[in-house]
Amino acid sequence: MKLQGGYLPNIPGRPSSDIQDAAVPERLDIALRQGGVVYAPAVADGTPVAFGAPLAWADATGGRIALPAPAAGIVRLLPGTKSTAPRLLIEVSSTAVKPTGKRYKPGKANAKQIREALAAGGVWPLIRKSKTGTMPPLDGSELPTCLIVNLISTEPFRADGQSILHADRARIETGLMFLPSLLKAQDGRIHLVVEKVTDPDAQALSLTLAKDSRFKLETLPARYPAEHPTVLARALRRHDRTLTPADSIWVLDAQAVLAIGACLADGMPLHERIVATGGPGVANPCHRRVRIGTPLRSLLPPSVFADTTRLLKGGLFTGTPAVPDSAIESLDDGFFAMPNTGEREFLGFVHPGFDRVSALPCFGSALTGADDRHLTATLRGERRPCVACGLCEKVCPIELLPQILHRYLYRDAIDQAQAAGVDLCIGCGLCSYVCPSKIELRQQFADVQTRLREEQTL
Numbered sequence: 001m002k003l004q005g006g007y008l009p010n011i012p013g014r015p016s017s018d019i020q021d022a023a024v025p026e027r028l029d030i031a032l033r034q035g036g037v038v039y040a041p042a043v044a045d046g047t048p049v050a051f052g053a054p055l056a057w058a059d060a061t062g063g064r065i066a067l068p069a070p071a072a073g074i075v076r077l078l079p080g081t082k083s084t085a086p087r088l089l090i091e092v093s094s095t096a097v098k099p100t101g102k103r104y105k106p107g108k109a110n111a112k113q114i115r116e117a118l119a120a121g122g123v124w125p126l127i128r129k130s131k132t133g134t135m136p137p138l139d140g141s142e143l144p145t146c147l148i149v150n151l152i153s154t155e156p157f158r159a160d161g162q163s164i165l166h167a168d169r170a171r172i173e174t175g176l177m178f179l180p181s182l183l184k185a186q187d188g189r190i191h192l193v194v195e196k197v198t199d200p201d202a203q204a205l206s207l208t209l210a211k212d213s214r215f216k217l218e219t220l221p222a223r224y225p226a227e228h229p230t231v232l233a234r235a236l237r238r239h240d241r242t243l244t245p246a247d248s249i250w251v252l253d254a255q256a257v258l259a260i261g262a263c264l265a266d267g268m269p270l271h272e273r274i275v276a277t278g279g280p281g282v283a284n285p286c287h288r289r290v291r292i293g294t295p296l297r298s299l300l301p302p303s304v305f306a307d308t309t310r311l312l313k314g315g316l317f318t319g320t321p322a323v324p325d326s327a328i329e330s331l332d333d334g335f336f337a338m339p340n341t342g343e344r345e346f347l348g349f350v351h352p353g354f355d356r357v358s359a360l361p362c363f364g365s366a367l368t369g370a371d372d373r374h375l376t377a378t379l380r381g382e383r384r385p386c387v388a389c390g391l392c393e394k395v396c397p398i399e400l401l402p403q404i405l406h407r408y409l410y411r412d413a414i415d416q417a418q419a420a421g422v423d424l425c426i427g428c429g430l431c432s433y434v435c436p437s438k439i440e441l442r443q444q445f446a447d448v449q450t451r452l453r454e455e456q457t458l
Contacts, residue, residue, distance in 0.1 A: 052268075143248065319335075339375075427446055
């Protein structure tokens with residue numbers, strides 16, 4: 001498959017590929033609003049719960065989704081405020097894990113059984129439709145023509161799919177064997193996306209699945225945002241011309257397949273996440289296997305919460321400021337920290353740029369391939385008008401013309417911007433990152449998308 005646009009800068013602080021086990025804290029803080037899903041408590045304050053027992057339920061099309069307890073303990077209900085959602089606090093009495101659901105063998109469970117088991121185990125929200133980015137219905141009213149399993153991670157500071165595959169290949173292989181049951185037709189395809197077919201783990205995976213013609217190994221360049229569901233689906237549709245616009249495509253990542261294998265084959269509910277912590281502001285960037293509900297303050301060093309550091313939940317491009325008192329949620333996979341300094345470099349504009357990165361080829365790093373050792377939260381200069389350099393158009397993964405959209409929106413020409421495709425923006429943030437004038441294009445497009453949605457509901 002081919003990727004349109006995209007960009008991947010060299011930034012120091014990439015997490016090591018080894019996955020460490022994080023200690024389970026004495027208290028787990030569980031948000032009742034995660035990944036766009038709103039849960040209602042299923043337990044009362046002061047109630048003891050066992051590992052895997054449903055803490056809360058969320059209504060979904062055709063069924064309901066459970067929020068399993070990631071540890072045994074006593075539950076405390078914490079009411080929400082105007083700015084925060086309600087939460088559940090578990091005073092941990094035991095960190096032991098054990099199967100809580102029915103175990104299946106690949107090929108022995110039908111689609112309905114799989115959907116119900118994944119919903120009861122809290123795993124179903126990890127599956128996403130490529131068109132909307134939302135989870136599919138549970139009643140089977142919409143089935144995929146094909147599935148895309150993304151095993152690469154181009155956002156350099158989020159959990160790496162290749163590292164996860166290397167650490168848990170056997171369980172991922174098991175999870176993959178359940179996926180054909182979810183397809184719309186027996187001749188549907190499951191596309192496994194890797195960076196290189198020569199990778200030892202990818203080769204081993206290919207050999208295991210070679211007997212099933214429905215599995216197909218695909219390669220995609222490791223340029224951000226290759227793993228975005230919309231980008232993956234566009235690349236696949238270009239590659240496979242038999243797909244029609246009406247065909248539904250579902251997208252899963254390595255952690256989703258890992259959780260599916262654990263849930264269906266081992267009866268394990270979703271209770272942990274593999275989280276990457278990295279960036280210039282982290283002393284020891286790494287991957288860790290973390291129990292859901294682990295407070296950030298017990299996972300990350302105090303230095304990342306200081307005023308001199310900016311901590312983002314997510315990656316470099318689309319990460320949002322992390323709330324220090326929040327905890328790991330079921331979709332979290334990375335935290336990025338960088339210096340938050342206002343220092344200005346003297347005569348920085350005359351430096352050759354051997355230790356900084358730019359999308360422009362005029363920096364010395366284009367020759368050396370060096371990491372950006374000067375990345376901070378500062379703007380490095382004032383914002384300027386659009387200079388029509390074309391960099392945003394070059395990196396856009398869905399072939400929009402961000403500079404044209406910006407000019408329309410600058411004049412408040414919403415109808416023209418909509419006609420030019422502003423509502424198709426996937427919010428990857430690459431246009432904002434490469435813009436030499438530091439125009440907040442991603443935020444500008446997100447604001448107008450919100451405005452258009454509000455107008456449609458009137």
